[in-house]
Amino acid sequence: MPELPEVEHARRLLQRHLVGKLVRSMTVDVADDKVFEECSKTFEKMILGKRFMSAHRKGKLLWLEADRAPHPIFHLGMTGAFFIRGEERIRYVDTRGGHESSWPPRFTKLRLQMDDGTEAAYTDPRRFGRIRLSDDPRKFIADSKLGFDALNELPDEAAFLEELEKRKRSVSKALLLDQSFGAGIGNWVADEILFQARIHPQRLVGSLSESEKRQLRLSIHNVVAGAVKVDADSNKYPRSWLFHYRWSKAKGGRVVNEEGLEIRFETVAGRTSAFAPKVQKLPFGSQGDSDGPVSKKESANKKKKNKKNIDVVEKAGEEGGGEAVSGNSPVGNMRRRSRRLAALQQDEDEGEEVKGGPRGNEVKVCDEDEESTQEAGLADSDMGEVGTGESEEGNAKEEVDVGPSGKSEEESEDDDDENLTMIGALAVQRMESRGENADGSSRRQSVTGRVAARRKRKRAPKVFNTNPRRGKA
Structure with missing residues (x-):
């Protein structure tokens, strides 16, 4: 492909x-409107009889x-390529x-x-070149x-x-x-420059040292x-x-x-790039996305990989009852929270005092539960309170075993169950919309990790007991 050295050869x-x-x-070739940009019919009339000055x-x-x-402008x-009759011709690779x-x-x-009898020809087998006419070539170049x-x-x-x-x-x-x-x-000049500079083609400019x-x-x-010195030979x-x-x-x-x-x-910036990885190294964190378009092959491979990961997650979800449940999943945290709240309620029934705060403040069960509640964006006001059962003015004459809203014990337990169900549903829905587990990790990663661990266990060699006193394994 003609780049600066080849175009300079043509100019000389x-x-x-x-x-x-x-x-x-x-x-x-008046029939080729692609190469002659809006001038195939008028080019001969505009150029014939003129003398080229430079x-x-x-x-x-x-x-x-x-x-x-006007003056003719060429993009190869x-x-x-230009050829002169009787002169040696430049040869492009694989043309x-x-x-x-x-x-x-x-x-x-x-x-x-x-x-004087000199003949010149411009050829373009693949027809990606352009020939234009301009009254002011320097203005055209500036534009x-x-x-x-x-x-x-x-x-x-x-x-x-x-x-830079x-x-x-x-x-x-x-x-x-x-x-x-x-x-x-x-393309080839860029690869040659990076090779001689010992710079990987995917290095970000900002990661380059001053040297x-x-x-x-x-x-x-x-x-x-x-x-250019060897005339692009x-x-x-x-x-x-x-x-x-x-x-x-x-x-x-x-x-x-x-x-x-x-x-x-490799394909970098939408072009096939040649490099020597032994001397053109890519330091960690210095890789960037190509500014050019991604090739069709790269795009297809990426879609295929994403589809495979999604299939693994869906299959694991079906095997686990429709959801990938791990130790830190929303369902697991909800169950632990339910058990702890039930234990608190039981302590209250036995007459033990449970310290709480004004309605709307958090009841700190443990650090893990607090973190999970904050992650789900829920306040304890949505979960219900565990209180002492005293009236709002504090003038109750007899102790009544009631919940935070003045309901009986059975009604309070029913409300707690409903609240826990609602909390769990909201937490699961929010985590699913974010594609995460309750601890912030990716659900897809946890599923694929378990699948990999399962496969590793299957591949592990079996160990037989060879102790003669204990008999055969």
Whole structure:
């Protein structure tokens, strides 16, 4: 895929062979409205007879400045390339067509014939490139809101560190692919930069040390300038570069470079990323979500895993009577609370004094019950009180064994049962809506944990008693 080094190769090619020359004739694929953005029918009329004065580039955008407007602007997309008849052709990795010796090449979208006999062709097998006409290419580039050009406009160290500080929540790979940060860096260049900087592609920018940030800037310069220096000829890239091994994924098997480092491939920021985990380590807590879209395969695997977990929870619930009950479940806590309140009521019946407070204050049974009550958002006013049975004015002439509302013992017990039932239902409902047990732990985790423990017990080896005095096991 053409990135900054390949686009710079195209610019230099056009600068050498087309600049200063007049367009005498041309052939345009007028049927391709996708590549020619709103100009397939008018391109020949607007460009024919013009003289190209210079060739320019910003990031992955390339334009030819003519002696008068409008001027053609090119974006090479995934497979776009310029060829000059009789000149050696650039070769993209794993590209269909466009490299044979015939002229014009296959998938030619634009063919130019200059006044001195030079012929140039633009090809695009996959048709992701774009050709536009603009009266002011520099304004068009400014409106595109591109960041610094990774070759010609790399910021100094202080400005670069300041820019990284603004984007500290970004993933390293996603940041490099963001054209509003640095224009011209694509997938393979980003992987090469991170490999040489020894930074994992999923590292958050905010987790990078100051020395790592400086190394990142230096790697951007070394990779981009190094590739441009050899005119984007990959055969001349250093053998230590990751570039020579990243394309081996399609062949399958284990990929190892000349240093013995294993190369792995993962989807980061929506793109296949190559890296060496031995030298590009991911410290704990420094991993971030990719800014790019999640691949279909990742999304399907995540849905499948979630469905499997839900099935485990539902199955455990059916086996346990419709609910995953553990030692700290809402049902278990409700039962313990019921027994303790019943014991308090029994103590009251035997004449023991139970200390309480004004209605609406808590009756502290134990720390665990208090925590569970607060977690469920319930007050003791909803649970009923256990009091001494004295009237509100305190002028009762005889002791009456009554509940907090002046009811008889049997009526008070019935009310307590109803309140406990209501409390349990509310607690269970609230915990289920939050997906938690009463102690705040995830119900799904507790269920899956019990399932794992059950499987572990089944796999445990049986122990036989070999003591001859006790006989066979």
